[in-house]
Amino acid sequence: MEILGLLGDGMLIALQPLNLLLIFAGVTVGLFIGAMPGLGSVNGVAILLPITFLVPPSGAIIFLAAIYYGAMYGGAISSVTLGIPGASTAVATTFDGRPLAMKGRASLALVTAAIASFIGGSVANIIFTGFAPVLASVALSFGPPEIFALMLLAFATFVGLGSDDIPKTIFSICLGLVLGAIGFDQISGAPRLVLFDINAFLQGIGFLVLAIGVYGIGEMLWTIEQTRGEVENNTPKMTARGMASDAGEAIREGWKGTAIGSFLGFFVGILPAAGATPASLMAYGVAKMTSRKPEQFGRGSVDGIAAPEAANNSASTGSMLPMLTLGIPGSPTTAILLGGMVIWGLVPGPRLFVDESEFVWGLIGSFYISNMAALFINLAFIPVFIWMLRMPFTILAPMIFVLSIVGGYAATRDMFDIWLILIFGFGALVLRRLDYPLAPAVLAIVLGPIAEPTLRQSLLLSSGDPMIFFTRPVAGPITIIAIILILLPALKLLRRKKPAAVIGE
């Protein structure tokens, strides 16, 4: 019960007028930063860091954490309404959010995203409150073989039980892996796949560049091609009753995805090197795999929105854990938060919970309040975003185009990325016409650069013996499950053939 007392004290700190004001301001700012393509929580936190020197350290980090939270909610908004991922963490939300919006159910998509985000954040906060120190040691027990096994599992969820054509899914994964391998070899430092000897390829292909190209430009081209520009505008007006019934539907249809995303997201978030983007993609994969209606995924499944949205919020709380307890940032945004903490004289690390107990609990308390604030602010703004969708497509399409280009440029300030976005956009259109699923490629470009070095580190550890993935207590079961999942389609095929053979006799 000591924890509840500490948490209560922490919430009181977070509810002080100044801190409460900072939470509301942070969440609102974060919401819009997250919704702007190309501007993710990383940029938001970096740009607003100076403001935090005007308030005491506890208020400062509460403000930054509120921005972080708000941005996780906001990312879904442009993913759903425009089809451009607002931030890398919201790419998986595009997979189903956009199709649902095209069906005229944008409000359902946004309400689902908001509720799933809230539940994901809440679950993560409760786990964080109760088990932070224990989980820190769990995170440490994940060495290179365990992380690789987890990545293998993520790929397996996309191959295993998908309803898509399996060879095409594998092709798509391989395409993503190759694109992700461009740049410097992380182990030897040697440049590789520098296409056409263009130096810009040395820096690798940014994930957001691919995502904006495929989903922003590619989706726009696809819509134009399918409808010849005559998009029927069937987005209904928002009413309070409509929103309430959407909320009911979101909970009924999306509870499973939300549950998966909440727990998986937190766990992936606490692993150093991972963060919210891989967490949301993995949650999407697992939700699809365990769903009774996997064929709905990619065509506007509520579960398909709930899983990644719950996961990215849950993971952002999760990634605070290695930062606070080990001093190691789990995501680029927490790296900036870490820099802020150091200057305020707070040394993150194993001693922080003991030495700065008031600060830590104030921060944890603020997670709860931020999450609540983000839900209400987000729900309040949904009608505004829906109104945007009611614009004619002839106005919306150029807007999507401009936002994609500006967003892609803002992230790296490199003209080369804009050409890549256009190339990926056209490439995506071609692949889509040939019925190739694109989500696996996006997954692979995120997870490939995590999987490859951990594979090689593991094999260095074992002097080249692949048994290391089976003999270690944590890695072993994960690897075996992953392999079963990959083989499952083949087994299913065999089972289906057998009865047929009997009839044939």
Next chain:
Amino acid sequence: MSMTKRALLLLSCAGLLATTPMAALAQEWEPRRPIDFVIMAGPGGGADQIARFIQSVAEKHDMTTRPLVPNNKGGGSGAEALIHVSGASDPDHTILVTLNSFFTTPLRQANLGIDIQTFTPVAMMGVDPFALWVHRESGITDFEGFLTQVRAMNGEYVMGGTGVGQEDSIVIAFMSAAYGLDVKYIPYDGGGAVARDLAGQQIMATVNNPSEAKGFYEAGDFVPLLAFSDERIPAYPDVPTIRELGQDFSYYNQRAVVGAPGMSEGAAAYYQDLFTKIYETEEWQGYLTSESMSPLWMNADEQRAYWGTQVESHRALLAELDG
């Protein structure tokens, strides 16, 4: 071989005498957009911590009219950062936080076509020593015990580091050659990841900067066995230096800021002034002490001379590493 920092300082002072002091430049130049503050390493390592600390100090005292925006480009042992900065479209708004891979990466990857002398010197913020660390649960308490354990494991002893040719691998290679050790070396993408995996006992020992290991040391998880500095590290007064054991060796990581090639004189003067101010703040001086770093202040011309001597000494060190 000997490469004490004092000797290097003397050499660089000689370099200074040979050149004329930089003409006082008008301080009119000011950044017009956010400054791309490139870091040659991934998040969490020593270089990254320093960059974020510097950014925070600049923000706290409102020293820049436009923000410094940290940008981690650790790929290819910092080659990614060197390429990014040397090809910067706006050299006046691009600066780089360096470590010794500023010297080693262009040597190891000559095909990148990077000539570090084209970069613009800004400030030498200090040098960072290295120490050998093991996990408390290994039961090893001194360097003798470490040697016994490594030899007993017959090539199966696992050390982690930031990659072959990187600072820690140079130290490990020297130590292995001097004591006839055979260790397995696992590369990671940054000193932070290395320290984390020692804390999780995925690897058995590391050569980390004190700043990277500090949190775990204070929590009682890490044990320092040996320092690779000229004198004992003040925070660990009981830990001997490799010099005391009779090896003529010390090695430091430079923590310097450089500007992109082709930076205008006005911009260079602005950043030199800015980083002199940051260097002189109470916060930075406190950071040098708390993170066990040593000051090694140099002006622009001294830095250029220092680069020259460092490139030559690293050429020799790398030749030994590869040979």
